[in-house]
Amino acid sequence: MKVIHTKxxxxxxxxxxxxxxxxxxxxxxxxxxxxxxxxLVTQCKKNSDVAVVSVFVxxxxxxDPEDLKRYPRTPEKDCALLETAGCDVAFLPSVEEIYPExxxxxxxxxxxxxxxxxxxxxxxxNGVGQVVSRxxxxxxxxxxxxxxxxxxxxxxxxxxxxxxxxxLEIIPCPIVREASGLALSSRxxxxxxxxxxxxxxxxxxxxxxxxLASQMSVNELKKWIADEINRNPFLETEYVEIVDxxxxxxxxxxxxxxxxxxxVAVYAGKIRLIDNIVF
Ligand code: PAF
Numbered sequence: 142m143k144v145i146h147t148k149x150x151x152x153x154x155x156x157x158x159x160x161x162x163x164x165x166x167x168x169x170x171x172x173x174x175x176x177x178x179x180x181l182v183t184q185c186k187k188n189s190d191v192a193v194v195s196v197f198v199x200x201x202x203x204x205d206p207e208d209l210k211r212y213p214r215t216p217e218k219d220c221a222l223l224e225t226a227g228c229d230v231a232f233l234p235s236v237e238e239i240y241p242e243x244x245x246x247x248x249x250x251x252x253x254x255x256x257x258x259x260x261x262x263x264x265x266x267n268g269v270g271q272v273v274s275r276x277x278x279x280x281x282x283x284x285x286x287x288x289x290x291x292x293x294x295x296x297x298x299x300x301x302x303x304x305x306x307x308x309l310e311i312i313p314c315p316i317v318r319e320a321s322g323l324a325l326s327s328r329x330x331x332x333x334x335x336x337x338x339x340x341x342x343x344x345x346x347x348x349x350x351x352x353l354a355s356q357m358s359v360n361e362l363k364k365w366i367a368d369e370i371n372r373n374p375f376l377e378t379e380y381v382e383i384v385d386x387x388x389x390x391x392x393x394x395x396x397x398x399x400x401x402x403x404x405v406a407v408y409a410g411k412i413r414l415i416d417n418i419v420f
Contacts, residue, residue: 142224144231148279151232163190167282172196173213173327174222177317181286182226184314193280195232202268213330244271250297257382258293266297284310290324292417324416336409339375343407346370347418379406
């Protein structure tokens with residue numbers, strides 16, 4: 142595996158692969174890698190000749206400076222994991238490398254950024270758009286792989302790909318969970334023992350909610366989910382939303398067409414976790 146820190150180094154390498162007619166698969170990450178990321182690398186390897194993974198904690202997508210400060214950073218461990226997962230190129234740029242000057246671009250994701258994560262984390266998706274477009278420009282991938290835990294992010298990235306006329310394919314990949322049901326997330330490393338033990342209650346509630354969906358209205362079920370999560374003294378629900386899986390339009394009635402996804406953001410102490418389930 143090659144470890145690259147500069148845009149120039151990566152551009153040269155990618156240029157050579159392209160000359161050889163190889164397809165480039167890309168997995169953008171913020172590091173503190175876990176099995177969820179490694180499953181994206183596996184998919185990337187299966188579907189492309191060269192697997193490139195970036196490890197970059199992007200400051201522009203953090204609306205809370207404390208959250209940015211405490212975000213876990215484990216670059217050596219990440220490189221070791223990527224090597225065993227079959228990654229060909231690990232790209233670990235510095236902040237100056239990605240943002241030699243302040244990125245002043247403003248994306249307009251319209252309705253997609255007006256709900257859930259977009260509403261609760263102002264500026265977050267603009268920062269995601271900034272970094273992912275920069276990384277796409279550098280890596281020039283044919284395919285890029287994103288986890289469905291960040292369900293709304295996938296919709297935002299697909300929209301950005303259309304807005305900026307990228308020709309690459311976005312491949313969403315399933316959520317990977319611990320045996321307890323807790324969705325894998327780099328933030329799980331920040332949970333203390335008690336919160337870690339209680340966090341699986343989030344997915345257990347979502348699974349129960351899927352069973353109860355036929356017995357309640359959409360709004361009753363949303364309230365039930367929030368109350369059920371909050372019954373656990375270690376958890377505090379920030380939002381519950383049930384949306385269409387492609388348009389993200391909020392569902393008001395089960396009779397509405399389309400696949401429905403229940404999405405939650407929950408505080409486990411100071412750590413904010415998100416999860417979702419397809420109904
Ligand atoms: O999902 C993430 O880890 C980040 O939002 C991403 C896509 C790597 C951009 O920084």
